[in-house]
Amino acid sequence: MDTDSNSCMIQRDVDLTEANTLRLSSTAAAKITIQSIDDLHTAFQFHRSEKIPLRPLGDGSNVILGSFINACILDIAIKGIEVVNEDHDNVWVKVGAGENWHEWVSYALSNSWFGLENLALIPGRVGASPIQNIGAYGVEVASYIDSVQFIDLHPSIDRLESVKNYNNKQCLFSYRNSIFKEKNNHRLIVSVTFRLAKSFTAQLSYPALCDAIDKLQLSCPNADDVFSSVVNLRNSKLPNPYEIPNVGSFFKNIEVDSPTLNRLLTKHSSMPYFSLPNADDKPLFKIPSAWLIEYCGYKGRREGCLAMHAKQALVLTNLAKVKDGEGLSAEDVLKFSTGIVHSVYQEFGLSLEIEPQQINE
Numbered sequence: 001m002d003t004d005s006n007s008c009m010i011q012r013d014v015d016l017t018e019a020n021t022l023r024l025s026s027t028a029a030a031k032i033t034i035q036s037i038d039d040l041h042t043a044f045q046f047h048r049s050e051k052i053p054l055r056p057l058g059d060g061s062n063v064i065l066g067s068f069i070n071a072c073i074l075d076i077a078i079k080g081i082e083v084v085n086e087d088h089d090n091v092w093v094k095v096g097a098g099e100n101w102h103e104w105v106s107y108a109l110s111n112s113w114f115g116l117e118n119l120a121l122i123p124g125r126v127g128a129s130p131i132q133n134i135g136a137y138g139v140e141v142a143s144y145i146d147s148v149q150f151i152d153l154h155p156s157i158d159r160l161e162s163v164k165n166y167n168n169k170q171c172l173f174s175y176r177n178s179i180f181k182e183k184n185n186h187r188l189i190v191s192v193t194f195r196l197a198k199s200f201t202a203q204l205s206y207p208a209l210c211d212a213i214d215k216l217q218l219s220c221p222n223a224d225d226v227f228s229s230v231v232n233l234r235n236s237k238l239p240n241p242y243e244i245p246n247v248g249s250f251f252k253n254i255e256v257d258s259p260t261l262n263r264l265l266t267k268h269s270s271m272p273y274f275s276l277p278n279a280d281d282k283p284l285f286k287i288p289s290a291w292l293i294e295y296c297g298y299k300g301r302r303e304g305c306l307a308m309h310a311k312q313a314l315v316l317t318n319l320a321k322v323k324d325g326e327g328l329s330a331e332d333v334l335k336f337s338t339g340i341v342h343s344v345y346q347e348f349g350l351s352l353e354i355e356p357q358q359i360n361e
């Protein structure tokens, strides 16, 4: 372990098995914990002198880590929650990238800042929330992001630049995607500014959430009711990644146009689908990948130490006993998931896309 002059610790040959929720065996050339923008200067000097890339990481709940990552992992731990503006209807809050996502959602609710209730209990840190535009129960975080503050770490840059700002439009948010999700993204998010509402409007478009709220038989559900219903629903369906290692949905849902949907319905009339809001006149539909995977017989199916979860077919779980030295690698996971992709393609002619990001170098 080395220490640099600013007392920001540089660790070498770091085991990342505990730093990713799929518990894959992985080692990185180096790791630095970033608690402030000052710490990034240390990281940048290290990157220049050792000629290895810098790769940000949060809680590792949406990554497939390669066995050896020849990079310096930046463990983003920048904290802070600050109200930066408000008017009659809204409040703008800047939140450090290292804050825990669920704790931030709870904190917002306790201050009567509304909008994020449906996104409760999503694992990870605030800095990762714009990366894939996290979404759940009919809400995407993009609807509440005012702007994202980041530092550009592009390899061509020879000195650390000042913090830049993208407004919501510049982030190019779409379904589980943004400008920050490109391969080897070089924009390191240091904080996210949210615009939240001062009055609560329940967002109950997602059928399972709507049913759960109906069962409470309330004349007018409040934000706490929605928040707790989301927490209960998630706990009943999704395996806790710290007990059964997983990264949530392993595949994205599939979007198709009308002719493709009609072709599929001719053979599979019971296939579920949902209309998507779209900017142009071309209708788009979402097909739940969980249904496709279940149809192909993979729900609950185990191959070696990997299995698709019995309660949620989209969730790939790692059942290996890491402590006994049986740790799995990214290759094992990709081999298993490729079998699923092939089955779904053969049956439906649709290509499943992996949701978590692969970090190999």
Ligand SMILES: Cc1cc2nc3c(=O)[nH]c(=O)nc-3n(C[C@H](O)[C@H](O)[C@H](O)COP(=O)(O)OP(=O)(O)OC[C@H]3O[C@@H](n4cnc5c(N)ncnc54)[C@H](O)[C@@H]3O)c2cc1C
Binding pocket: 021, 055, 056, 057, 058, 059, 060, 061, 062, 063, 076, 097, 122, 123, 124, 125, 126, 127, 128, 129, 131, 132, 133, 134, 135, 136, 180, 185, 187, 188, 189, 190, 238, 239, 240, 241, 246, 247, 248, 249, 357
């Ligand atoms: C049980 C479970 C349920 C889940 N449910 C959902 C869900 O409902 N909806 C959903 O959208 N997701 C879900 N996820 C996925 C995951 O929780 C989110 O994607 C989350 O935002 C990842 O946060 P993280 O801190 O773990 O990011 P990491 O996994 O550490 O990183 C993800 C990617 O973001 C990059 N990154 C991280 N921080 C920064 C930063 N500060 N600057 C630049 N790049 C950065 C990393 O390099 C990596 O490419 C779930 C995961 C699990 C395990």
